[in-house]
Amino acid sequence: MAQVRKKVNTYLNKNEINLPNHEIISYFNRFEFDFGIIIRLSTRKYLFLTHMEKLFNHNYFMELAIREAVKAFDSGEVPVGAVVVYENKVIAKGYNQVETLKDPTAHAEMIAITAAASVLDSKRLTETILYSTLEPCPMCAGAILHSRFKLVVFGAMDVKWGACSTLYHLLQDDKFNVKIPVISGIKEIESESLLKSFFQKLRSENSGLN
Numbered sequence: 001m002a003q004v005r006k007k008v009n010t011y012l013n014k015n016e017i018n019l020p021n022h023e024i025i026s027y028f029n030r031f032e033f034d035f036g037i038i039i040r041l042s043t044r045k046y047l048f049l050t051h052m053e054k055l056f057n058h059n060y061f062m063e064l065a066i067r068e069a070v071k072a073f074d075s076g077e078v079p080v081g082a083v084v085v086y087e088n089k090v091i092a093k094g095y096n097q098v099e100t101l102k103d104p105t106a107h108a109e110m111i112a113i114t115a116a117a118s119v120l121d122s123k124r125l126t127e128t129i130l131y132s133t134l135e136p137c138p139m140c141a142g143a144i145l146h147s148r149f150k151l152v153v154f155g156a157m158d159v160k161w162g163a164c165s166t167l168y169h170l171l172q173d174d175k176f177n178v179k180i181p182v183i184s185g186i187k188e189i190e191s192e193s194l195l196k197s198f199f200q201k202l203r204s205e206n207s208g209l210n
């Protein structure tokens with residue numbers, strides 16, 4: 001038990017994962033690398049987490065996508081970031097650059113997809129996972145379908161342009177002969193608050209001009 005606890009803690013620290021407000025009450029370990037923990041959320045609510053590697057990996061890679069989004073923020077772009085992961089490694093990154101490049105197609109996902117295809121020297125990205133801080137739009141969803149990603153993971157929902165859950169679910173549409181699984185809500189709060197503070201900043205700058 002103590003050994004498993006130590007392993008889990010090492011893993012959490014290594015990946016800079018904090019579970020604030022959650023009390024970990026038990027650990028288990030079925031296989032060498034398949035950790036699980038039981039977290040107490042409130043007096044009566046418990047969260048039973050298995051396959052921690054998978055869960056933590058999603059958080060970890062989304063954190064890297066958020067770092068890309070921060071780069072967009074710093075260059076005055078709507079803060080959206082994306083990374084492409086192949087064999088558990090980041091092979092491509094991208095952040096929104098539509099203003100900088102004066103290019104409406106320069107979304108974070110498009111940039112990351114083009115870079116990933118170039119790294120793998122292939123138009124198909126069947127063994128890769130795309131992480132995006134924001135729900136992909138119809139253009140990016142189209143590129144995702146053409147690339148045949150293994151999985152798409154995104155953070156915040158996009159009520160205006162979201163095409164992977166909110167307005168449309170293009171990656172799971174029966175009319176296409178390709179379907180791509182989607183996981184949403186990974187680091188949703190962080191991804192969304194970055195967008196919110198960007199638009200707040202924009203509004204206060206604009207009101208300063210008037």
Ligand SMILES: [Zn+2]
Nearest residue numbers: 107136137140
């Ligand atoms: Zn897009």
